[in-house]
Amino acid sequence: MADAVLVLNAGSSSIKFGLFEISGTEPALLCKGLLDEHEAKPRLVAKTPSGEALFETQRQASDADGGHLFADVLAFVEDRFGDHRLRAVGHRIVHGGPEYSGPVELTDEVYAKLEALTPLAPLHQPRCLAPVHPVRMIRPALTQIACFDTAFHHGMTPPMNRFAIPKRYEVQGLRRYGFHGLSFEYIAGRLAEIAPQLATKRVVIAHLGNGASLCAMREGRSVDTTMGLTPLDGLVMGTRCGAIDPGVLLYFLQHEKMTSEDLQHLLYHESGLLGVSGLSADMRTLLASSEASAHEAVHLFVFRAAQEIAVMANTLGGLDGLVFTGGIGEHAKEIRSAIGERLAWLGVRIDAAADEKGRERINAEDSAVDLFVIPTNEELTIARHCVAVLQAAGTVS
Ligand SMILES: Nc1ncnc2c1ncn2[C@@H]1O[C@H](COP(=O)(O)OP(=O)(O)O)[C@@H](O)[C@H]1O
Ligand SMILES: CC(=O)OP(=O)(O)O
Numbered sequence: 001m002a003d004a005v006l007v008l009n010a011g012s013s014s015i016k017f018g019l020f021e022i023s024g025t026e027p028a029l030l031c032k033g034l035l036d037e038h039e040a041k042p043r044l045v046a047k048t049p050s051g052e053a054l055f056e057t058q059r060q061a062s063d064a065d066g067g068h069l070f071a072d073v074l075a076f077v078e079d080r081f082g083d084h085r086l087r088a089v090g091h092r093i094v095h096g097g098p099e100y101s102g103p104v105e106l107t108d109e110v111y112a113k114l115e116a117l118t119p120l121a122p123l124h125q126p127r128c129l130a131p132v133h134p135v136r137m138i139r140p141a142l143t144q145i146a147c148f149d150t151a152f153h154h155g156m157t158p159p160m161n162r163f164a165i166p167k168r169y170e171v172q173g174l175r176r177y178g179f180h181g182l183s184f185e186y187i188a189g190r191l192a193e194i195a196p197q198l199a200t201k202r203v204v205i206a207h208l209g210n211g212a213s214l215c216a217m218r219e220g221r222s223v224d225t226t227m228g229l230t231p232l233d234g235l236v237m238g239t240r241c242g243a244i245d246p247g248v249l250l251y252f253l254q255h256e257k258m259t260s261e262d263l264q265h266l267l268y269h270e271s272g273l274l275g276v277s278g279l280s281a282d283m284r285t286l287l288a289s290s291e292a293s294a295h296e297a298v299h300l301f302v303f304r305a306a307q308e309i310a311v312m313a314n315t316l317g318g319l320d321g322l323v324f325t326g327g328i329g330e331h332a333k334e335i336r337s338a339i340g341e342r343l344a345w346l347g348v349r350i351d352a353a354a355d356e357k358g359r360e361r362i363n364a365e366d367s368a369v370d371l372f373v374i375p376t377n378e379e380l381t382i383a384r385h386c387v388a389v390l391q392a393a394g395t396v397s
């Protein structure tokens, strides 16, 4: 009987899952799916690796407290893949704080430490941790493993990981951590396969999704990133503001008399593309819109992305490679093109025809920078980490 791991990837706008067989050298996807909570009737959709529908179930919003949907996933997995032995559930956990530089088994003690980090990722941490107790209730003996978005950036050093605040706060852990590490780690591995010539060069990865951040990478490791202590910093995002003059926050607190809860809601849920456009957080909607405010939001997104790519290039002392990934980075060629135009001074030249054809490599011949569009695969990174943890524990060979 082959072993399998179930991966749960809770992002700010979606919960994805993947079931992987772990018998070979590399986890092999058996099925993938989505837990869609946003509709009036939350649903679970499962597909084959090539995207054909396998299973779909809907619930009333009233009984979709999260636990039921996770029970549905486990029931589906055990029903359809009963010839596999489920060895673990791997979770994407957005914040690992100062302690976790790699995957770890999710014991009660670890859970409590991760829950305590919620103020540093209020939009994500509760969603990432939500499946842990329901899964434990249904399968108490099943190993659960936390894989962190922060871990890939753990080697980041001063000055890149510092804020210019009194040292006593840094000692408390107030420093830049960075996120989207499971995505950056996957891209680093993929890039090493398709462009080994870039291994020692200066590469920036642009993860542009509902959350968005950049990673400046050298020798396959993160040296700088745009997110900080929290996933609010850096780029303009779906509903998050990105980097902002801290004086604006003081203004909200002192003059608008906002509470910290009001401010948190404004910065995490009402800002970014949604706040600027007044229409939508969804890039597809904005690109299709003829409203001036939609254009303004897209324009600001592009301007800030290009600006921050230049900041990452500054950390690296130049730019040899640039990778686009995430929902927007993978699918919106108008955004890639607009960012590319703004970076022409760095020698970036996109081959529009190659990009139109959906090629992985999209730079023109005269581009000074190698350009790629690579679909990310956070679920595979998590599955690989789970295998490593299970092997270290002697649970699988
Ligand atoms: N074809 C497309 N064109 C433009 N934007 C797209 C397209 N497909 C997805 N997106 C955008 O990708 C974003 C979601 O990114 P994704 O990485 O899937 O989200 P999450 O961060 O929740 O994992 C949304 O803004 C969505 O509009
Ligand atoms: C860290 C982060 O922003 O994640 P997401 O893209 O899922 O919102």
Ligand SMILES: [Mg+2]
Binding pocket: 011, 012, 209, 210, 211
């Ligand atoms: Mg994401």
